[in-house]
Amino acid sequence: MALLWKDELLTGVAVIDEQHKELFARIENLLDACNQGKGKAEVANTVDFLAEYIKIHFRDEEEIQRNSGYPEYEAHKAMHDQWVREVAELREQLATDGPTVRLVLKVNRTVVDWLTQHILKVDKRLAEYLRSQ
Numbered sequence: 001m002a003l004l005w006k007d008e009l010l011t012g013v014a015v016i017d018e019q020h021k022e023l024f025a026r027i028e029n030l031l032d033a034c035n036q037g038k039g040k041a042e043v044a045n046t047v048d049f050l051a052e053y054i055k056i057h058f059r060d061e062e063e064i065q066r067n068s069g070y071p072e073y074e075a076h077k078a079m080h081d082q083w084v085r086e087v088a089e090l091r092e093q094l095a096t097d098g099p100t101v102r103l104v105l106k107v108n109r110t111v112v113d114w115l116t117q118h119i120l121k122v123d124k125r126l127a128e129y130l131r132s133q
């Protein structure tokens with residue numbers, strides 16, 4: 001199993017960190033299914049399993065932002081919404097073509113790299129704001 005989580009991703013906000021770890025666990029499931037050459041339907045199921053948790057996580061994280069009057073809420077939410085669309089698009093491609101080499105690379109870029117960069121840059125800024133409240 002690919003171990004994608006690293007402690008440098010910790011934001012210091014416990015509920016967000018726990019959910020981020022769960023997101024990475026679900027991304028690892030998806031990559032494992034891809035790398036084990038699982039069929040289209042099974043790979044699509046692992047994306048559904050991830051997408052279900054993305055919804056929960058974004059709902060909670062956005063609620064924290066609204067409740068704390070976070071000034072960057074709108075821009076932050078727009079990034080979440082955009083990523084949700086990209087993951088849905090990727091799911092369609094995986095369900096149609098299966099985990100081809102090209103698509104697995106795309107999973108790494110679209111899912112793993114995006115989330116890693118989002119946490120490091122955008123969520124850490126949110127965490128700093130929450131600490132300053």
Ligand SMILES: [Fe+2]
Nearest residue numbers: 061118122123
């Ligand atoms: Fe976020």
